Amino acid sequence: MVSDMDVRVIEKKDIEQVCEIEKNCFSDAWSMTGIQESLAQNHTILLGAWLDGRLLGYVIAYLSIDDCEIARIAVDETCRRRGVAFKLLEEVKNVCLKRQVERIMLDVRDSNEAAVRLYNKFGFTQDGIRKNFYAKPAEDAVLMSFNIGK
Template identity: 40%
Template structure:
């Protein structure tokens, strides 16, 4: 799936490969206070029902979504977009692509959790059709925060 952005630079979405994991791990460290290690990413991607979609422009990974599927549900484990790729709908492209893949595999619902204090991400997910399902108190550390549980039913 390819999409042209406002700046007319081509974004390509594809499945991540083992060769992409170091670049994904670098993006993890830049985007999260609790980044996953290269080893954690390698182990996750090796799991049978886990996948990762990357958004690439000019050979550079600008964003990714790491997810796992069980029965008829898909859980987003990690999603990130590099600062240089923000406000260009890359996150929306990644989520839409994940929805298409999920529908192809008879997934009925996509789940995620997000830091309660991350109002920007919560607003983004709401704009993409996700609803709040509940809160897990004191779920996150470094820094501490509650997790807002969200989901989207696929039609």
């Protein structure tokens, strides 16, 4: 557990560090422009976990009136299994509580055991499967959600 990490909103100056982790983690990595566009939208949650000025991981989520959708969550390969992603999910939940959002939703590749286990540990439950949802490579998505107690 990285006990002294700091979680704060990602700003424009942080985008390069986000892109670095993004391209190392995803076969369909978002471009710098795509991430910058997310930053500009006021319904987007962009949070990073930091230690001594270094970005360990980040989460990007979209808020609507009742729901929050996790679009991205990633942790630098060298910092995994230290509670960074779990902490980021807790912070998303806190934002949702403040905004009275009832549910967090996401989709995850069927084969992504680390992520599925993370979401299960957090309390997400499986809602269904969407066949061939992903490309590069083609794969089914597991749809999951977490109900936020009010």
